[in-house]
Amino acid sequence: MIRIGQAGIPLSCKGRTNKDGLVYTKQVLDLNAMEIQFVRGLFVMGDEEAQFIKDYSKENDVEMHVHAPYYINLAGDEETELSFDKILFSAKSANKMGAKTVVIHPGYYGEHNEKKTMKKIIKNTKKIHNMFKKEKIKVKIGLETMGKQKVFGDLDEIIEVCSNVKGTIPVIDLGHIHARGNGCLKKREDFEGVFEKLKPLKLKHYLIHLTGVLYENGNELYHLPIKKGDMPLMPLIDVVLDNNYNVTFISESPLMEHDAVYIRLQVEKAIMKRTGKEEADYKDLSEIL
Ligand SMILES: [Zn+2]
Incomplete structure (x- = not known):
């Protein structure tokens, strides 16, 4: 199954x-996923709105995720408590909305080496998992792959944390992986390599962030519209369709829903290529499996 949506309230939505x-x-874009952004400080969502989102998304089969505030550091000394608060707050709302995942940026190396940072992040992520259990929060902790060298979270690191902490999943931000690898995702084999690395986690579903990205020396500078970036979509879509991976593509492009719709068109083009028909629906892969 392929799900597609955008991160945030669509730009064209009044x-x-x-x-x-x-x-x-759902109604205008006909997409079936959305990531709600709690990214500008702590966001307040009333119980009524959360309940509406839960009911509506369930009835209309829209998969929900939540992005916690950007500034979180699970490897720091002083900010950790505050980071726990932000994560717990986001996760409680996510739980009320029936969201699957709360996405977090794990943290920074700071003056610690990579090994020490890893230890701290694993320890603190375990604490979060325990807090979730205590609060009966059923949302998964999504650890995002990060696009800058000084930030913890290349793909291997995220996989290591996920293999050590229950209740976590990797959030595969391909734009970030591409930037950090200085443009490493170009061909089919490159995307296959990402899924190959993830294999030990035995995931049944992949949450994937997509955007174009401008980068320099292995560091993300800023997000670009997908078409302006140099990471092609088609080889990725081919890998997903050929392996029947269960994925959710979330557009994090500055064009937000416009690029989500672009992803959709590319997926449908790939389906039509396989069926030889002139129509396709990204929600129906029955003819190509
Ligand atoms: Zn993020």
Whole structure:
């Protein structure tokens, strides 16, 4: 199955609440995933809106995820408690909305070496998992692959944390992996390599962030529209379709839903190529499996 959506309230949606954004995502865009952004400080979501999102997304089969505030550091000394608060707050809302994942940026190496940072992040992620259990939060902790050298979270590191801590999944930000690897995702084999590395985690579903990205010396500078970046979509889509991977593509491009729709068109093009027909629906892969 392929799900597609965008991170945040669609730019073209007049209403500016998450509830408006969700309805628009389903009714106007005909997409079936959305990541709600709690990224500018702590965001308040009322119980009523959360309940609406839960019911609506369930009835209309839209998969929900939540992105916790950007500034989180599970490897720091002083910020850790504050980071726990931000994560717990986001996760409680996510739980109320029936979201599957709360996405977090794990942290920074700071003055610690990679090994020490890893230890701290594993220890603190375990603490978060225990807090979730205590609060009966059923949301998975999504650890995002990060696009800058000084930030913890290349693909191997994220996989290591996920293999050591229950209740976690990797959030595969391909734009970040591409930037950190100085443009390493170009060909089919490159994308196959990513899924190959993830194999030990035995994932049944992959949460994938997509955007174009401008980078320099293995560091992400900023996000670009997908077409302006140099990471091609087609080889990725081919790998996903050929292996029947269960994926959710979330557009994190500055063009947000426009690039989510672009992803959709590319997926449908790939399906049509396989069926030889002139129509396709990204939600129906029955003819090509
Ligand atoms: Zn992120």
